[in-house]
Amino acid sequence: MAADKIDTIVSLSKRRGFVFPCSEIYGGQRAAWDYGPLGVELKENIKRQWWRYMVTSREDVVGIDSSVILATEVWQASGHIATFTDPLTECTSCHKRFRADHLEEAYEEKKGRAPENGLADINCPNCGTKGQFTEPKQFSGLLSTHLGPTQDSGSVAYLRPETAQGIFTNFSQVQTTSRRKPPFGIAQMGKSFRNEITPGNFIFRTREFEQMEMEFFVKPGEDEKWQEYWMEQRWNWYTGLGLREENMRWYEHPKEKLSHYSKRTADIEYRFQFGGSEWGELEGVANRTDYDLSAHAKASGQDLSYFDQEAGERWTPYVIEPAAGVGRTMLAFLLDSYVEDEAPNAKGKLEKRTVMRFDHRIAPVKAAVLPLSRNPELSPKAKGLAAALRQNWNIEFDDAGAIGRRYRRQDEIGTPFCVTVDFDTLEDNAVTVRERDTMKQERVSLDQIEGYLATRLVGC
Numbered sequence: 001m002a003a004d005k006i007d008t009i010v011s012l013s014k015r016r017g018f019v020f021p022c023s024e025i026y027g028g029q030r031a032a033w034d035y036g037p038l039g040v041e042l043k044e045n046i047k048r049q050w051w052r053y054m055v056t057s058r059e060d061v062v063g064i065d066s067s068v069i070l071a072t073e074v075w076q077a078s079g080h081i082a083t084f085t086d087p088l089t090e091c092t093s094c095h096k097r098f099r100a101d102h103l104e105e106a107y108e109e110k111k112g113r114a115p116e117n118g119l120a121d122i123n124c125p126n127c128g129t130k131g132q133f134t135e136p137k138q139f140s141g142l143l144s145t146h147l148g149p150t151q152d153s154g155s156v157a158y159l160r161p162e163t164a165q166g167i168f169t170n171f172s173q174v175q176t177t178s179r180r181k182p183p184f185g186i187a188q189m190g191k192s193f194r195n196e197i198t199p200g201n202f203i204f205r206t207r208e209f210e211q212m213e214m215e216f217f218v219k220p221g222e223d224e225k226w227q228e229y230w231m232e233q234r235w236n237w238y239t240g241l242g243l244r245e246e247n248m249r250w251y252e253h254p255k256e257k258l259s260h261y262s263k264r265t266a267d268i269e270y271r272f273q274f275g276g277s278e279w280g281e282l283e284g285v286a287n288r289t290d291y292d293l294s295a296h297a298k299a300s301g302q303d304l305s306y307f308d309q310e311a312g313e314r315w316t317p318y319v320i321e322p323a324a325g326v327g328r329t330m331l332a333f334l335l336d337s338y339v340e341d342e343a344p345n346a347k348g349k350l351e352k353r354t355v356m357r358f359d360h361r362i363a364p365v366k367a368a369v370l371p372l373s374r375n376p377e378l379s380p381k382a383k384g385l386a387a388a389l390r391q392n393w394n395i396e397f398d399d400a401g402a403i404g405r406r407y408r409r410q411d412e413i414g415t416p417f418c419v420t421v422d423f424d425t426l427e428d429n430a431v432t433v434r435e436r437d438t439m440k441q442e443r444v445s446l447d448q449i450e451g452y453l454a455t456r457l458v459g460c
């Protein structure tokens with residue numbers, strides 16, 4: 001399984017209701033995706049886990065939810081209007097457009113060295129023609145709209161390309177109302193928009209996407225230490241939820257390629273194995289220095305510094321930012337969880353089975369309740385049990401088809417437990433619980449089943 005694994009995931013996602021192409025009844029909107037019933041659960045679980053780990057389980061981080069459309073002055077001061085651009089180039093042979101920096105990075109990854117003559121050395125990924133690219137032009141990544149009834153330059157507004165700026169503009173209010181002192185952080189999750197030149201690779205790069213960002217404000221001079229700390233925390237968050245370390249690595253941005261605000265940026269990369277490139281950015285951990293707060297203080301005339309009473313001095317905090325994408329995280333978990341192994345069928349013969357080995361905390365469905373067969377006594381009993389368990393978890397009820405087939409269906413969407421109600425249940429008031437990965441079965445009495453699941457679904 002290599003490059004074709006992504007195709008397997010795309011098709012499983014569509015078939016089982018994780019992710020659908022957007023507006024498909026009209027032929028689809030290129031590189032936009034909708035999350036189906038299982039996808040929305042998986043996505044919400046990922047976000048919940050991030051929020052718990054980054055915000056509610058800590059005493060030094062609080063959350064906010066700011067607007068998507070901020071005052072245009074915010075994007076002027078932050079530097080986005082002037083510098084949030086990508087180098088756009090076009091192959092003069094097939095007229096397909098690319099990001100020049102992506103072409104160069106892909107070349108370097110393949111050959112182990114940068115192209116000596118820039119784009120002149122590179123073959124077009126679409127038609128194969130060598131070096132027939134136009135001179136790159138800077139293309140704005142900001143998506144704009146108009147507010148109000150007129151559509152002139154005065155009514156232009158931008159959809160945020162990152163959630164971070166809503167945090168910086170609220171820094172003082174959050175700091176005083178939550179009575180926090182640096183070091184402390186403000187987190188936000190929400191939609192961001194970028195007019196990507198080359199969206200694609202499924203939900204990896206889209207023009208509309210969700211981010212999970214946290215800005216951690218620290219005393220200047222303590223920034224490097226805190227960057228190390230957050231890099232370790234972020235790595236541990238992914239591995240703690242089961243992402244395999246062999247599919248992860250750090251990428252340190254070379255000094256000359258850092259964003260305009262950054263002193264150091266290190267990305268966690270995942271082995272996505274898209275055709276053409278093995279690794280892709282999952283999350284960036286950046287030292288944004290005091291760039292944003294200073295820029296907003298200057299442009300707005302508001303004081304965004306902090307008075308350190310203990311030291312008796314005033315300073316503008318430095319900021320460490322772990323910034324992750326929800327879609328990319330979900331794609332990494334989908335790829336990493338996918339396993340093909342073997343399971344015995346009804347006749348005891350081994351057959352291939354597909355299992356999504358999601359960590360229980362992110363699995364979209366926590367347990368499925370399955371009556372052994374459609375029967376006037378078994379089905380109502382099983383339905384009652386499903387309704388009771390639904391008070392705590394997302395539970396599926398399924399009584400259609402052979403029991404083996406129903407297990408397979410649950411394995412394929414990563415449901416950790418299947419609870420089977422059979423004819424013995426009517427006698428002994430017990431059910432059979434089957435665990436997804438080991439396929440081991442255990443008999444559990446009905447009055448214990450909720451506690452049994454609760455001890456195994458801790459943190460869900």
Ligand SMILES: Nc1ncnc2c1ncn2[C@@H]1O[C@H](COP(=O)(O)OP(=O)(O)OP(=O)(O)O)[C@@H](O)[C@H]1O
Nearest residue numbers: 196204205206209281282283284323324325327328
């Ligand atoms: N177009 C996008 N689609 C989906 N997720 C995105 C997109 N752009 C950024 N992200 C997510 O937001 C995170 C933080 O954004 P950041 O600005 O650091 O990305 P970036 O370095 O511009 O990404 P890339 O180099 O891949 O364009 C990224 O690590 C990624 O997970």
